[in-house]
Amino acid sequence: MFSIFQISGSAMQAQSQRMNVAASNLANADSVAGPDGQPYRAKQVVFEARGRDGSAGVGVSKVVEDATPLRREYRPGDPNADDQGYVSLPNVKPVEEMVNMIEASRSYQANVEVLNTSKQMMTKTLTLGEG
Amino acid sequence: MPNFHHRRRTDVVAGQQGTNMLDKLASALDFDRQALGLRFERQKVLAGNIANADTPDFKARDFDFSRALAQATARDGSHGQLAMTTTSAGHLGGAASGSGAAPEMLYRVPDQPSLDGNTVNMDVERAAFADNTVRYETSLSLINTRIRNLKAAMQSEQG
Numbered sequence: 001m002f003s004i005f006q007i008s009g010s011a012m013q014a015q016s017q018r019m020n021v022a023a024s025n026l027a028n029a030d031s032v033a034g035p036d037g038q039p040y041r042a043k044q045v046v047f048e049a050r051g052r053d054g055s056a057g058v059g060v061s062k063v064v065e066d067a068t069p070l071r072r073e074y075r076p077g078d079p080n081a082d083d084q085g086y087v088s089l090p091n092v093k094p095v096e097e098m099v100n101m102i103e104a105s106r107s108y109q110a111n112v113e114v115l116n117t118s119k120q121m122m123t124k125t126l127t128l129g130e131g
Numbered sequence: 132m133p134n135f136h137h138r139r140r141t142d143v144v145a146g147q148q149g150t151n152m153l154d155k156l157a158s159a160l161d162f163d164r165q166a167l168g169l170r171f172e173r174q175k176v177l178a179g180n181i182a183n184a185d186t187p188d189f190k191a192r193d194f195d196f197s198r199a200l201a202q203a204t205a206r207d208g209s210h211g212q213l214a215m216t217t218t219s220a221g222h223l224g225g226a227a228s229g230s231g232a233a234p235e236m237l238y239r240v241p242d243q244p245s246l247d248g249n250t251v252n253m254d255v256e257r258a259a260f261a262d263n264t265v266r267y268e269t270s271l272s273l274i275n276t277r278i279r280n281l282k283a284a285m286q287s288e289q290g
Contacts, residue, residue, distance in 0.1 A: 004178045011182030018185075047186040053236065054179040058186055107184055110253065114178050117264050121174070124271055129278045 003056070008115040010050060010057030015108040017060050018045045022101040029092040032080050040090040042066035042097075066091050156281065163274040165203045169196060170267040172234060177260045180239075180251050188248040191239035191256065199234035 021043050031040040048061035068091045076085035176192055183189040241250035
């Protein structure tokens with residue numbers, strides 16, 4: 001009976017995780033060195049339908065790192081520059097991340113709407129036979 | 132002693148009438164029950180489609196409501212017996228008890244193919260969701276009316 005809440009809830013969780021990752025990518029768009037000393041690589045979430053034909057909602061199956069080559073910039077004076085004077089910068093594409101963020105936000109809203117509508121439906125169902 | 136015996140017999144008869152009446156009450160509400168159940172089932176399917184709007188390779192599903200309802204009521208008309216379809220002369224006829232088989236699920240025909248293989252069209256799904264919600268509530272108020280009518284029929288006149 002309450003599986004709609006589970007379906008929409010899982011989608012909201014997945015979309016907010018996607019938003020988290022987009023935020024992390026944007027925040028680290030210029031992080032020349034991460035904890036491992038390497039430049040930050042953009043991360044992307046991979047969605048996966050749960051249950052038979054998505055009947056149990058959606059989930060994040062994995063978070064993958066973007067394998068595209070890092071951005072290289074000529075900054076001879078930078079302490080992180082290599083012997084040719086180039087600095088490796090993260091491969092985050094801010095425009096793509098913004099699009100990702102907007103899409104995640106819209107999908108989240110759609111699922112909130114589904115949740116609210118279903119909640120009203122359930123509440124009305126609870127009063128069945130009273131009127 | 133004969134008096135006691137007589138009273139017991141009327142009790143038994145009244146009891147039998149009681150179960151018959153309950154059967155009738157159940158069957159009076161049965162159509163709406165099936166309709167409401169299928170509406171809820173469809174609501175879940177549509178919620179699943181909306182939830183998977185960004186899942187790669189997800190194919191949007193739906194089912195033909197009127198056909199599913201016709202099937203469900205036909206099944207219930209034969210008191211929960213599922214008739215076996217015979218497509219060849221060699222097949223044996225038969226009936227299995229039990230109802231509640233899931234409606235036949237179909238795939239939505241995509242109108243705009245997308246590169247990741249996802250066939251969810253958010254506008255279609257949301258419109259269908261809103262439509263289904265209203266129809267669910269219609270079913271609900273129909274049941275409510277029916278229950279009210281049955282209750283009114285059960286009331287004594289003096290009230």
